[in-house]
Amino acid sequence: MPELPEVETIVRGLAPGVSGRTIARAELLFPPLLRRPPKGGLAVLAGRRVLGARRRGKMALLEVEGGLTLVFHLKMTGQLLLAAPGAAPPDRHTRLVVTFRDGGSELRFRDVRKFGFLLCVRGEPERACPELSSLGPEPLGLAFEDFRRAVGRRKGRIKSLLLDQTVVAGIGNIYADETLFDAGVHPETPAPALTANDLRRLWESARKILARAIEAKGSSLSDYVDAEGREGSYQEFHQVYGRAGEPCGRCGRPVRRTVVGGRGTYCCPRCQRKARRRLPR
DNA sequence: GCCACTGTTAGCAT
């Protein structure tokens, strides 16, 4: 699940733990993890310092000396972990181990379902790799006018648009449902039926919920933990996600689970009305 | 054991 708040939490934990350290070796335990490997593979990393860690959408980026960037996508079950010396050895789901010359904690990438990927790109990563350049804007720090422009002229159902990384980057199934509930918008509403008011509330809700989820260090439902292996707590604040049958916190009617665009979708049928007519905008 | 289900998204069909 790692969505924007989870990846942000991971990156914030990772940055102080890896910045300034010199890589000794990067051991790829599951070679298909590395997409489009550079010639010679990850040996190119040896002897280079890590400069920092940042996030773009749901991806974690490690900047490495010499114009290299490691780009991780955690997909559903990926984890980036700092393992202190003396910690348990890598288990069977560990796909990459990066060790450092100082002999301190090592960086591990674990991924039970093997959907995650790693890129090692040279040069400006946003330019050099399509996985990044195709992303839409970051929802935090996104002006309302830009949000309206991004969503406004699309035709699909609003939930599918929120999940579309080329529209807005970083929102996944959990935060889409929580955002739609908070904004009082039905997930199946066609984008052209959204009022200016709906759009305003969606923009506000998305930013509010993502910011609060970051404060709570993300949502831990099954696999997600931060770089130190700690769970987040935002799942305690979920209003609808994963709560089918439980009373809506606003009106008390049971939360319903449906399928929208092939994704499990939770919403309150009373508080999230489906627009029935197309509104001119 | 078998089947349905899961947080993502690329790729294919429509």
Added chain:
DNA sequence: CATGCTAACAGTGG
């Protein structure tokens, strides 16, 4: 081009 569905994988729970 835009939108919608499914498979890729492994584990869990009924």
